[in-house]
Amino acid sequence: MAPKRTTVRDLRRQNRATLLSTLFFDGPLSRYELSRLSGLSAATVSNVTAELVEDGLVVEAGSVDSDGGRPRVLLRVNPAFGHVVGVDVGETGIKVELFDLALTQLAARDHALSPSSPGPVASLIASSVREVVAAAGIPVSTVLGVGIGVPGTVEQGASAVVHAPTIGWDGVRLEELIRAAGGTWPLYVENGAKTQGQAEMWFGAGRGARHVVIALIGSGVGAAVVTDGGVYRGATSSAGEWGHTTIAYGGRPCRCGALGCLEAYVGAEGILDRYRKARGRNLSGGDEQSTVAALITAAEHSRTAARVLDETAGYLGAGIANLVNLFNPERIVLGGWAGLALGAHQLDRIVAATRAHALRHPFDQISIRLGHFGPDAVAVGAATLPVGALLEGASDPRKPAPHPNIA
Amino acid sequence: MAPKRTTVRDLRRQNRATLLSTLFFDGPLSRYELSRLSGLSAATVSNVTAELVEDGLVVEAGSVDSDGGRPRVLLRVNPAFGHVVGVDVGETGIKVELFDLALTQLAARDHALSPSSPGPVASLIASSVREVVAAAGIPVSTVLGVGIGVPGTVEQGASAVVHAPTIGWDGVRLEELIRAAGGTWPLYVENGAKTQGQAEMWFGAGRGARHVVIALIGSGVGAAVVTDGGVYRGATSSAGEWGHTTIAYGGRPCRCGALGCLEAYVGAEGILDRYRKARGRNLSGGDEQSTVAALITAAEHSRTAARVLDETAGYLGAGIANLVNLFNPERIVLGGWAGLALGAHQLDRIVAATRAHALRHPFDQISIRLGHFGPDAVAVGAATLPVGALLEGASDPRKPAPHPNIA
DNA sequence: AGTCTAATTTTAAGTCGCAAACTAAGGTTC
């Protein structure tokens, strides 16, 4: 029940982590400002930052005049301290991106992937990481870790186990496969929706808030729930399966086998299928993404298209209202390619539908915004995983704790 | 982002709290076992427990032989250290119960309440607390605090603000009113569903689990969400409004004004109304509670009644499945008077409906159980609030921190 | 009485953060 911390040394780790995180997120700061922000005494800040500078994690970054006294020396996290890699394992391909510690992209690779059985994917990941490292011309030893976002649930443990029905993975020990393919970096495997959520929280539309739900709509529908600043995982890391919540009891069949799931109404496939049924014929081809774009454009002239989109906004609003009522967040971020497309043209209607279905009190607390990230969200979010582990206080970054989740 | 703890003294408080909580929840334990359970060294345990014994919070409770060595001395929380009061503010009356620290009931009072405007309720609470204290014959100074469960949302802050539309409260500063009526005890105000949840977590069907959703069905429908051992509140303490999540888009009107809320289908009122509509006439009168009981009995003979209950199980299962998909708990506890009544006769069907609507992976994690508490749940849970504050480390129990939530 | 085992307590050592005193680095005043 009660939290559990013990030795006086954990205290040091804790304070070290607090200062490092503050520097990372709130930009260059002087020791003096750090002291104010962290609540630690100036003496301790001085002491701990000296250690951080010694370790090379933090560097001085110029100084700024104070009015009439000694100028403040600014400190910031050393972007060159090390590098991180983010991998987006998608249904049709993988994306591998290399960043410095400030999450500036240094190199990237895309690879299509037809069969997507686990072994080849693991090999491809391992070789692609080596590729981007070579492309950026950095020593491989500076890679602090590789974060991997996968399209399914991840059971965290000694070695992460991935269940991803949409690509036919069931109980895949991805970490072990990548190690077998020669990957020696610390690995962090996480559900793709959760890494997208983390990207929005760290650098996007979620910044500054502590209770946020990131609603993601693409071909499928998911959500990342952030409670009190951290991604919520639930008992076995599969929390946030918003797409398969029932919104219309006994309604449209969903690919998951149930009836009336939200995804069957507002997922890209669901939207197009409803349009198809309403219209009696298919929209002009292309991939899903461009077909949805075409539908949105068509809505300017076609009553049917407009009606389908209006209904979509209604269902989506009800779905968002469920999130609002259950989680009482301070902010909702709408993301995913379809979410961004719908949001750009229909945000007012979506908000109105949300208001109609949510309780007044929690609704009054929220602001609904569009996500800042496009197709890079998963990879960027995945790359934040090793950075997060570093910030949380793995003092030896190349040997991090089992997983940030555990700590 | 990062948690924030500072001085070496907090460490002591922390460890003190850990040991006290362990003793409270895991019964009498020897110092040796405490050391194992808490991970603290034997020396520290000895040191801290000495302090706890000195303060009167902990007493020795016999000893138990070890095989061949010095016998272990058992320690437990001193039930007589102080007393706590739990208050259940309901829609039709208030219930005030006095407990010792082991949550053994020592006295109780019920009062009907017709107008329920805030002032008189506050006075009634203050006088009832004095009544139960007198009835139990304990000195008033041993009252460590008064917990109050209210039927609405509570904004925690310097002074709790209550919004309870069903009894016409809007922005009521209950604490201040009780103080004005002469109540000098530390007060803890919390939403009634959340106190019920805490009662089940501490002493009922939630014991031992860390991720639980307690689904409460009475006249209305609510839920208490427990994540990682603590009651989840969200940004403004109104999380868990399960009753007003949309389950049937465009469906039955709900008293909240929206269409298709879960409450409109599985709340007692919703069930009875659906039966009325199906049957074309009312069920024989009485209060809601006995009418529902009558309906359940009638289902043995009446096809209509059976069908209404079957449908109820279906809707309820879908609603529970939404909780499972979103929160991924390890356990669902079904409570509230109507929830217990339905569960006693229909649990199989409810579980089956849940399976039909939930994703396989999270569904496989859960066990669905009935709550252990009946009408006392709110008051017992409310009484746990001051106890929780004591366990969390308010070293001077009569002057607790603003609210356990804040810490 | 002496010995064995296991549970606590005492002791000595090492860490930590903080308040206060102190140093650094620049501007202002006369």
Next chain:
DNA sequence: GAACCTTAGTTTGCGACTTAAAATTAGACT
């Protein structure tokens, strides 16, 4: 341009904490 002010950051001394190891305590067994 020397004395003084102001603000930033560092050093010092101290009290508080946990721990490992040594010492003590308390029964059981011989």
